[in-house]
Amino acid sequence: MQECNRSQKIAICTVGLPARGKTYISRKLNRYFNWLGYKSRVFINGNYRREICGTECNSLFFDPNNEEAQKARSDCAKMALQDLIQFLKNGGDIGILDGTNITKERRHQIESDLKSSFNGIQTLWIESICNDSKVIQNNIRLTKINNPDYCNMDSEQATIDFLNRIKMYEQIYKTITDDEDLSYIKTMNVGADIIVHQVYGFLLSKVVSFIMNLHTYPRPIYLSRHGESQYNVDDRVGGDSDLSELGEMYADKLADFFNQEFPTKEIKNEIIFLTSTMRRAIHTSDVVAQKLEIQPLQLKTLDEINVGICDGMTYTEIAQKFPNDFQERKINKLGYRYPRGESYLDLISRIEPVIFEIERSRQPVMIIAHQAILRCLYAYFHQNEIPEVPTLDIPLHCVIKLTPAAYFCDEKRVMINPQTGEISIKEEYVQEFIRSKSKQKSFIDL
Amino acid sequence: MQELGKQQKMVIGMVGLPARGKTYISRKICRYLNWMGFKSKVFNIGNYRRQICGTDCNSNFFDPGNKDASKARDECALLALNDMINYLRNEGDVSLYDGTNTTKQRRKLIMETLQQKFSEVQVFWVESICNDEDVILRNIQLTKLNNPDYIGKSSEEATQDFQQRIEQYTKVYEPIDMDENISFIKIIDIGNDIMIYNIQGFLQSKLVSYLMNLHIYPRPIYLSRHGESQYNVLHKVGGDSDLTQTGLMYAKQLGKYFVQELEGNRNIKMFTSTMQRALHTSNEVCELLGVEYYSLKALDEINPGICDGLTYQQIADKFPQDYEERKMNKLTYRYPRGESYLDVISRVEQIIFEIERSRLPVIVIAHQAILRCLYAYFHEHEVPEIPKLNIPLHQVIKLVPAAYYCKETRIKIDPMTGNWEIQDEATIKKVKSFLDL
Numbered sequence: 001m002q003e004c005n006r007s008q009k010i011a012i013c014t015v016g017l018p019a020r021g022k023t024y025i026s027r028k029l030n031r032y033f034n035w036l037g038y039k040s041r042v043f044i045n046g047n048y049r050r051e052i053c054g055t056e057c058n059s060l061f062f063d064p065n066n067e068e069a070q071k072a073r074s075d076c077a078k079m080a081l082q083d084l085i086q087f088l089k090n091g092g093d094i095g096i097l098d099g100t101n102i103t104k105e106r107r108h109q110i111e112s113d114l115k116s117s118f119n120g121i122q123t124l125w126i127e128s129i130c131n132d133s134k135v136i137q138n139n140i141r142l143t144k145i146n147n148p149d150y151c152n153m154d155s156e157q158a159t160i161d162f163l164n165r166i167k168m169y170e171q172i173y174k175t176i177t178d179d180e181d182l183s184y185i186k187t188m189n190v191g192a193d194i195i196v197h198q199v200y201g202f203l204l205s206k207v208v209s210f211i212m213n214l215h216t217y218p219r220p221i222y223l224s225r226h227g228e229s230q231y232n233v234d235d236r237v238g239g240d241s242d243l244s245e246l247g248e249m250y251a252d253k254l255a256d257f258f259n260q261e262f263p264t265k266e267i268k269n270e271i272i273f274l275t276s277t278m279r280r281a282i283h284t285s286d287v288v289a290q291k292l293e294i295q296p297l298q299l300k301t302l303d304e305i306n307v308g309i310c311d312g313m314t315y316t317e318i319a320q321k322f323p324n325d326f327q328e329r330k331i332n333k334l335g336y337r338y339p340r341g342e343s344y345l346d347l348i349s350r351i352e353p354v355i356f357e358i359e360r361s362r363q364p365v366m367i368i369a370h371q372a373i374l375r376c377l378y379a380y381f382h383q384n385e386i387p388e389v390p391t392l393d394i395p396l397h398c399v400i401k402l403t404p405a406a407y408f409c410d411e412k413r414v415m416i417n418p419q420t421g422e423i424s425i426k427e428e429y430v431q432e433f434i435r436s437k438s439k440q441k442s443f444i445d446l
Numbered sequence: 447m448q449e450l451g452k453q454q455k456m457v458i459g460m461v462g463l464p465a466r467g468k469t470y471i472s473r474k475i476c477r478y479l480n481w482m483g484f485k486s487k488v489f490n491i492g493n494y495r496r497q498i499c500g501t502d503c504n505s506n507f508f509d510p511g512n513k514d515a516s517k518a519r520d521e522c523a524l525l526a527l528n529d530m531i532n533y534l535r536n537e538g539d540v541s542l543y544d545g546t547n548t549t550k551q552r553r554k555l556i557m558e559t560l561q562q563k564f565s566e567v568q569v570f571w572v573e574s575i576c577n578d579e580d581v582i583l584r585n586i587q588l589t590k591l592n593n594p595d596y597i598g599k600s601s602e603e604a605t606q607d608f609q610q611r612i613e614q615y616t617k618v619y620e621p622i623d624m625d626e627n628i629s630f631i632k633i634i635d636i637g638n639d640i641m642i643y644n645i646q647g648f649l650q651s652k653l654v655s656y657l658m659n660l661h662i663y664p665r666p667i668y669l670s671r672h673g674e675s676q677y678n679v680l681h682k683v684g685g686d687s688d689l690t691q692t693g694l695m696y697a698k699q700l701g702k703y704f705v706q707e708l709e710g711n712r713n714i715k716m717f718t719s720t721m722q723r724a725l726h727t728s729n730e731v732c733e734l735l736g737v738e739y740y741s742l743k744a745l746d747e748i749n750p751g752i753c754d755g756l757t758y759q760q761i762a763d764k765f766p767q768d769y770e771e772r773k774m775n776k777l778t779y780r781y782p783r784g785e786s787y788l789d790v791i792s793r794v795e796q797i798i799f800e801i802e803r804s805r806l807p808v809i810v811i812a813h814q815a816i817l818r819c820l821y822a823y824f825h826e827h828e829v830p831e832i833p834k835l836n837i838p839l840h841q842v843i844k845l846v847p848a849a850y851y852c853k854e855t856r857i858k859i860d861p862m863t864g865n866w867e868i869q870d871e872a873t874i875k876k877v878k879s880f881l882d883l
Contacts, residue, residue, distance in 0.1 A: 196640035209655040346743050
């Protein structure tokens with residue numbers, strides 16, 4: 001559907017006091033757009049400020065009466081906006097400006113700069129409002145304390161300074177009003193309440209639906225392939241083959257694993273359990289379903305990629321019978337569509353409703369499906385670049401547990417030996433990811 | 447995905463002054479839900495009032511000071527409520543309570559009654575607010591003047607009386623407040639402003655997305671199959687065959703039809719599938735029109751799995767059991783390794799949104815099963831009828847959304863001669879009682 005709606009450039013700007021989830025929303029939207037195939041990028045005011053003014057800025061830097069600091073901050077904001085405009089001019093589709101933008105003057109300036117730089121650009125303002133001090137404290141704890149601004153302070157000091165910083169902003173905060181003539185979305189109470197004003201267009205309507213479904217409940221998402229199938233053994237693609245003996249053993253051990261993972265009946269009943277309509281997935285799911293006493297939902301949307309005329313062949317046979325296609329697929333595995341079949345891009349389009357459902361759910365999600373499908377799902381949550389999707393490593397007999405944290409996903413891989421039931425675990429934490437990212441040259445790319 | 451929403455029954459309550467589009471919205475929602483597989487029904491309080499109190503009610507009947515009338519109206523509201531609950535208890539998934547429900551007291555009464563009689567039900571409110579006098583007048587002209595309440599009155603009389611009726615309601619109108627603690631969506635000035643509060647669950651979330659895309663621009667929707675294909679001639683299913691000579695001629699004549707129909711307007715949206723027969727048909731049309739089309743895999747013909755490339759006779763011979771199964775339940779039968787009509791409905795949903803959202807004329811050049819699903823949505827056919835709907839080759843179906851239904855015109859185009867034959871469908875339906883309105 002993307003091609004239908006690529007005509008106009010889009011700029012999305014956030015509004016709100018610090019610790020209101022602006023960066024969370026920006027990053028989520030950015031991820032969603034990129035995954036759908038749009039060229040999207042986030043431009044974070046705070047990062048520009050850190051890069052140019054340094055990170056030794058305590059709350060006094062944010063005093064609206066501190067003229068020197070105000071000028072510096074204003075210059076940084078201008079730079080971020082200029083980079084956004086350049087990005088859109090150089091082939092970008094969607095630019096997201098992540099900043100507080102809490103004064104009418106600032107918003108008016110940005111809106112006119114954007115409108116004057118392009119012949120036809122859609123702008124959308126997203127204001128995040130939160131008055132629940134518990135939520136704010138939690139946000140501060142989760143995202144600010146590890147922020148480069150506070151690497152030299154202990155967490156108590158950091159929190160106090162940050163709360164002072166918020167007070168500085170509060171002095172001049174003006175919520176968006178209709179007379180500013182902006183298209184906007186106001187989200188309150190973490191997406192439970194939303195006000196939409198003059199928002200039109202395919203993508204922007206999707207933004208509203210998407211934001212409606214966001215939340216910060218840290219529920220886990222479990223992804224696993226079906227157990228080894230006959231076709232896996234024969235190295236064939238497609239088909240609707242059943243489990244091999246080894247695959248059946250995996251199903252058993254998988255059921256045991258989940259049984260331990262969800263200790264009580266209440267927790268089990270809460271699980272959203274999804275699988276495909278193909279034999280190998282259904283049989284794996286049935287074994288798990290029996291042990292946990294829950295029922296899976298069989299969705300055709302989760303069926304493996306349709307390999308069209310190559311159904312039932314081995315890769316060698318494909319290389320021999322259709323050498324041109326074989327080459328084409330090697331060069332562009334992402335966009336290559338099997339004749340009478342699908343491409344990875346078709347898959348991504350196909351499973352979008354499932355992504356929405358998973359985002360929306362506040363209960364644990366368990367999906368037993370297929371390699372190509374899981375590559376797409378995994379890539380979305382783990383924020384992989386789209387071109388990587390067709391080559392991601394999603395092996396058989398492995399459960400991937402993703403736990404969404406503030407800006408990224410914690411990942412835990414549980415390899416289960418189908419014969420012995422032996423488990424080996426590999427974990428990757430958010431902190432490592434951030435640390436590895438901050439070794440980058442500039443904060444702007446964070 | 448529907449299964450995700452089937453866990454709880456749901457009541458959708460409408461709120462708003464008269465002539466604010468409540469019935470339009472509730473019928474749209476009902477149509478969408480039924481099409482998606484949720485059994486839904488609209489309970490229009492006005493119809494109950496007409497049935498019980500008669501249609502000779504002028505605006506004085508609606509005066510909040512008129513105690514007798516108020517009592518009668520309350521009774522009608524509760525009657526409708528009871529019928530609604532019974533429907534949900536028996537076969538329904540979603541009930542729509544279409545009435546003004548303009549006071550906090552009335553809404554509270556409904557919430558409490560539901561809590562008492564059917565506590566497991568989810569309740570969701572849709573309030574339509576409109577302050578544009580032109581829109582309101584237009585609504586009155588389009589829908590009220592043909593209303594049974596005003597039979598035998600001149601349109602001037604009727605309009606005046608109706609406006610007085612609106613004033614009666616306005617005296618006591620209390621828009622939904624957040625402290626009423628109910629889940630709601632407020633649609634203001636046909637979607638210019640939207641407020642969403644406390645939305646819960648799969649279905650409510652979907653409905654909000656749906657409602658955000660509705661509008662009342664009367665743009666036409668054109669549906670056509672590709673021209674005759676090789677497989678059509680051989681009576682084979684599936685495949686990715688190309689057009690025959692006849693099919694190609696149809697494509698060219700189709701292009702000529704649109705050139706005349708659209709009168710040089712290039713501001714249209716055209717969708718087609720990724721299959722050769724549809725692409726080649728669309729190519730011809732687009733060349734003549736000077737527009738571009740969007741080729742979507744979601745519009746590809748139903749996948750007949752292992753039966754691909756076989757004739758119906760061959761299917762009956764090779765897979766007699768499947769053949770019988772399909773005959774008995776063509777809607778849910780899924781070809782082995784293929785799809786069912788229900789799968790297609792699911793797949794085509796995003797196209798429905800796209801068409802609803804569009805304020806420009808829409809042309810869809812696709813395939814029989816696909817068009818059956820799309821057509822059924824717009825023309826309000828019952829879902830079980832879908833697999834049998836008549837969507838022949840070489841015919842354009844033009845749908846123009848009017849107040850509560852779609853005006854349909856069928857244009858048969860002869861591929862050889864290019865002659866058109868137009869068939870207009872009578873749009874006024876007969877109703878047995880006001881309750882069916």
